[in-house]
Amino acid sequence: MSTKRALVTGGAGLIGSHVADLLTGEGWKVRVLDNLEPNTHRRGRPAWINEKVEFVEGDIRDRETITAALDKIDIVFHQAAYGGYMPEIAKYVHVNSLGTAQMLEVIREKNLPIQKIVVASSQAVYSEGASICPKHNLVFPPVRLIEQLRRGDWQVHCPICGAITKSVPTPENAPVGGETVYGLTKVDQEKLVLLWGKQVGVPTIALRYSCTYGPRQSIFNPYTGVIAIFCTRLLNNLPPVFYEDGEQTRDFSFVEDIARANLLAAETDKLDGLPVNVGSGHGTPIREVAEQLSVALKIDIAPETNGEFRPGEMRHLTSDTTCIRGAGYKPNVDLAAGIERYIDWIRTQSDIRDYFSEATDILRRKGIIHTAEKVAG
Numbered sequence: 001m002s003t004k005r006a007l008v009t010g011g012a013g014l015i016g017s018h019v020a021d022l023l024t025g026e027g028w029k030v031r032v033l034d035n036l037e038p039n040t041h042r043r044g045r046p047a048w049i050n051e052k053v054e055f056v057e058g059d060i061r062d063r064e065t066i067t068a069a070l071d072k073i074d075i076v077f078h079q080a081a082y083g084g085y086m087p088e089i090a091k092y093v094h095v096n097s098l099g100t101a102q103m104l105e106v107i108r109e110k111n112l113p114i115q116k117i118v119v120a121s122s123q124a125v126y127s128e129g130a131s132i133c134p135k136h137n138l139v140f141p142p143v144r145l146i147e148q149l150r151r152g153d154w155q156v157h158c159p160i161c162g163a164i165t166k167s168v169p170t171p172e173n174a175p176v177g178g179e180t181v182y183g184l185t186k187v188d189q190e191k192l193v194l195l196w197g198k199q200v201g202v203p204t205i206a207l208r209y210s211c212t213y214g215p216r217q218s219i220f221n222p223y224t225g226v227i228a229i230f231c232t233r234l235l236n237n238l239p240p241v242f243y244e245d246g247e248q249t250r251d252f253s254f255v256e257d258i259a260r261a262n263l264l265a266a267e268t269d270k271l272d273g274l275p276v277n278v279g280s281g282h283g284t285p286i287r288e289v290a291e292q293l294s295v296a297l298k299i300d301i302a303p304e305t306n307g308e309f310r311p312g313e314m315r316h317l318t319s320d321t322t323c324i325r326g327a328g329y330k331p332n333v334d335l336a337a338g339i340e341r342y343i344d345w346i347r348t349q350s351d352i353r354d355y356f357s358e359a360t361d362i363l364r365r366k367g368i369i370h371t372a373e374k375v376a377g
Helices: 014-025 063-069 089-109 146-150 181-200 226-235 255-267 286-297 322-326 335-346 356-365
Strands: 005-009 029-034 054-057 075-078 116-122 131-133 137-139 204-209 211-213 252-254 275-278
Touching (some): 014 255, 029 063, 075 255
Parallel strands (some): 005 075, 116 204
16 A cells, blocks of 8 residues: 555644554654744744645635645545634634634545545533433533523533533533634534535544643643643642632543544444534543542642633533444543643643643623632532
């Protein structure tokens, strides 16, 4: 077989750089396109970019740049996105939605021989995780209303009878909509790619990542990555800060596992045309994550709970990974081991500052963070 040629957009970032490393290790020729977004790459081009890749610094939104980057490419791993809880609405839409649409347009207009596209989607496409109601069994609750959150009621209630529900793994057929600007643009990305693939006959897959963490997660971006944020806070002798009550649950995936899911999606036809959850299949409370980090760092600082919340944020999300496991995927790194590996890495970084406090003030002023009038119970 001839050597496969891949384009990894966003290939300097957490996930993209690990995808590029994995591909080069498997003998692929890899081109990386990344604009080195300052929020993430405050010191410019990171040292971890693989010396075997062809690195192109450029913006996915620039038509000439993406056209050149797609030249002589077989498979695209589209990881580039603007992420987190940042307040720039237009930039989210421009980078994530328009950037993706333009890439697809170029491929079709130039009749490029792309064989497959794997696009990075997110668990943020769901409004809320699936739940079990005592009376109505499996339900898919809508996003919790801001009026409920202002009352300090953090629970997820049955949409039929109002009973408090119990979180269960969320399957791919759960309703999607996106209740944040970022989530909305991830819905755009996956729907654009999957629809385009069906129209033009090119296999496409949208991987809905759970919370991804690991070495290379930006220590500069205070708007995304709870493990990175908690670590930088603790290393600056500051307490982790919980939104709501810290009992929210998330499905955490180590970045090398996510990279392997991308390779699997490229090499199998079992996932073609589908949105596919990628996660551990286990939900972990945010409070427990803070405790594990505190123990691993040997820094004992009690977390702060201020009754603040972010409208549109889901309470619980654990990925139902039946589909991708059926294609042969199995995560290798559990949360405890992954945290140890992340801490080993972050200790090698210099000038680890707390950017969270300033960012939180900005989000409060822009109405992205709210404070409950009282806490229920």
